[in-house]
Amino acid sequence: MQVALVTVGDELLAGDTENTNASWLGRRLTAAGATVARVLTVPDDEAVIADAVARYRDAFDAVVVTGGIGGTPDDVTKAGVARAFGRDLVVPESVRAHLEAKAERFAADNPEMVDRYDMDLDLDAWAAVPEGGQPLLTDESFAAGCVVDGVYVMPGIPEELKAMYETVADEFDGDRTTETMHTPAPEGALVDRVTEARERFGVAVGSYPRKDDAPGRVKVTGDDPAAVADAAAWLRERIETADGG
Structure with missing residues (x-):
């Protein structure tokens, strides 16, 4: 199984953040018997992400994309993946309901933080996935990841990435020893x-x-x-x- 990794983030390219996700994924995928054939780091640029995913999805058995899947202005990873497939971002009702309930629990558990920072989450942005994609949800990550025709989109925060990877880890079994x-x-x-x-x-x-x-x-x-x-x-x-x- 040939796998390509695409890590997204201006901070990675600037050297402000060490790219531990690529190293961790490389070890896990290799241990599973898959072959990591490419590792590419790209900026928070929708067009650049789309170009990389479009090229890699046809060349490899799977593509793992990490970083920028939340609801802030520079979180354009899911939009880039949707663009690579020529699809729109959609908001599944079940995913939005899941995140709404999660936000309500967070607000109840952290009232002072919510009041102090006037937190106003764009739930649609957090819940959106490319049309036809399979949402990936974990307790550790607020934003929804997804799988679209062999492209796996996951968070950039290491703890959240690791938790979401475990939900699909069995799909990366290979024959390499x-x-x-x-x-x-x-x-x-x-x-x-x-x-x-x-x-x-x-x-x-x-x-x-x-x-x-x-x-x-x-x-x-x-x-x-x-x-x-x-x-x-x-x-x-x-x-x-x-x-x-």
């Missing part, structure tokens, strides 16, 4: 073995340098679990590993 070993050897000493393992077993082998006091890593990935296991065993016999192998 990975084994990782740690080594104190420098990357330059691994080139010949890594190259030979790739050719001999038909798997992907990546080497990653030491960082601070942590050892380096050699990562074996492939669609055939037996080939991955054989390649990893072959490498462990030929390179120094952190556990003394």
